[in-house]
Amino acid sequence: MAQLWGGRFTKATDRTVYDFNASISFDKRLFHEDIQGSTAHVTMLAKQGILTERERDEILEGLSGIRGDVDNGILEIDINCEDIHSFVEAELIRRIGDTGKKLHTGRSRNDQVALDMRLYTRKRVAVTDGLLKELLTVILDVMEENLGTYMPGFTHLQKAQPTTLAHHFGAYFEMFRRDRQRMADLYRRMNYCPLGAGALAGTTYPLDREYTASLMGFAGPTLNSMDSVSDRDYLIEFLSALSTVMMHLSRFCEEIIIWNSNEYQFVEIDDAYSTGSSIMPQKKNPDVAELVRGKTGRVYGALLSLLTTMKGIPLAYNKDMQEDKEMTFDAMDTVENCLILFCGMLRTMRFRSDRMAQSAMKGFTNATDAADYLVGKGVPFRDAHGIIGRLVLYCVEKNTSIDKLSLEELKGISDQFEADLYDAISLETCVEKRLTIGGPGQEAMRAVIEKYREYLGESALADLTTDESYTDR
Numbered sequence: 001m002a003q004l005w006g007g008r009f010t011k012a013t014d015r016t017v018y019d020f021n022a023s024i025s026f027d028k029r030l031f032h033e034d035i036q037g038s039t040a041h042v043t044m045l046a047k048q049g050i051l052t053e054r055e056r057d058e059i060l061e062g063l064s065g066i067r068g069d070v071d072n073g074i075l076e077i078d079i080n081c082e083d084i085h086s087f088v089e090a091e092l093i094r095r096i097g098d099t100g101k102k103l104h105t106g107r108s109r110n111d112q113v114a115l116d117m118r119l120y121t122r123k124r125v126a127v128t129d130g131l132l133k134e135l136l137t138v139i140l141d142v143m144e145e146n147l148g149t150y151m152p153g154f155t156h157l158q159k160a161q162p163t164t165l166a167h168h169f170g171a172y173f174e175m176f177r178r179d180r181q182r183m184a185d186l187y188r189r190m191n192y193c194p195l196g197a198g199a200l201a202g203t204t205y206p207l208d209r210e211y212t213a214s215l216m217g218f219a220g221p222t223l224n225s226m227d228s229v230s231d232r233d234y235l236i237e238f239l240s241a242l243s244t245v246m247m248h249l250s251r252f253c254e255e256i257i258i259w260n261s262n263e264y265q266f267v268e269i270d271d272a273y274s275t276g277s278s279i280m281p282q283k284k285n286p287d288v289a290e291l292v293r294g295k296t297g298r299v300y301g302a303l304l305s306l307l308t309t310m311k312g313i314p315l316a317y318n319k320d321m322q323e324d325k326e327m328t329f330d331a332m333d334t335v336e337n338c339l340i341l342f343c344g345m346l347r348t349m350r351f352r353s354d355r356m357a358q359s360a361m362k363g364f365t366n367a368t369d370a371a372d373y374l375v376g377k378g379v380p381f382r383d384a385h386g387i388i389g390r391l392v393l394y395c396v397e398k399n400t401s402i403d404k405l406s407l408e409e410l411k412g413i414s415d416q417f418e419a420d421l422y423d424a425i426s427l428e429t430c431v432e433k434r435l436t437i438g439g440p441g442q443e444a445m446r447a448v449i450e451k452y453r454e455y456l457g458e459s460a461l462a463d464l465t466t467d468e469s470y471t472d473r
């Protein structure tokens, strides 16, 4: 048991209490951020004359030695310490002696952990953003190759109107683009430095919080010290944005599972991304897609967990807040892994344009266009809707489709039908005539794709973070 306090106690902490309270098993992830924060803090303390330059140099050398030794595997993080902050401070004192005891001047673990978690989360937001960008690139590649790949569009999972694979994927492009915007939004909002808030009420030392913030690339210091140590909104926002990413991935996975089924065969998931059955030799299962869909639950769980943890906490810091870490870390790992796996699955997936087109030809996906044809001949839309409804019923009874009927049969239902109907309701016409922006017609799609390419050329959040220390997951 190694802890930073004990002066006012007459008894040792009960072992079970110590273990219950300790957080090093999971906050050891914050090691690099803890060193980074201490480095900035000490640099500022010396600039303000609170530490001498010599003391600063001794501490900085000690800190970088600890960091190097842990990174190189020479030094192991001692999990008997209470938390990562205690480990770094104890190790520093062990190395450089009494000067090391000055590290915590004008600081509390409350603002320290608030800083560490923010630094760590900031990096993970940027990583998630980068992975989303990669996914968008894969989606856009598929779109560009499939502008003329006709497929049925669905409502209620019933064939509705024909569209293209490019158009269908474009919907996901929009979703994941909004997810990236959410990352950028929350990044901007969270990018303020809580260090200097102390335990809750600031400190009496003449700290330069602007300077500390600038050393770590923050937009500035946070403006209320009580909020600084007890704000976890940014984590809730991040978990909410991650939950939305998972919801989108899960919908996409659901479609891929359906499309990959024997009944649909719109896509074929690559062998490298499929799994077999221990009993049924013929099976090739879409486990990756199913797992991504399944893991959505645990990410939602992390969001609900933190919302619930935070709901009854009075100002300012309370130990409940230590519960902000484990499930958040799990959610970050889960989403990053899912994005990587999903990208790989998508990149290697085979699209069966023949199957999609065949499917689009069946199921009366051109019924709306047939009604529109009659409108073109002067029939009011509501009447046209009724006529085509009867036509569909006729086809269902004869087990055929509208385009296969003879002109006489068509005229039997409405004398407005002429030979030009066949062209007006062909699969190609149905898609290519939908040319308003946002529609599947190739010309409309090309304009949108051009915008998407331009968008992907813009800089990503990862370009903003110059720090290289994110290597230790």
Ligand code: ARG
Pocket: 023, 027, 083, 109, 110, 113, 317, 319, 321, 322, 323
């Ligand atoms: N492990 C603690 C946490 O994650 C660090 C802050 C401890 N502060 C305190 N007053 N006990 O929140």
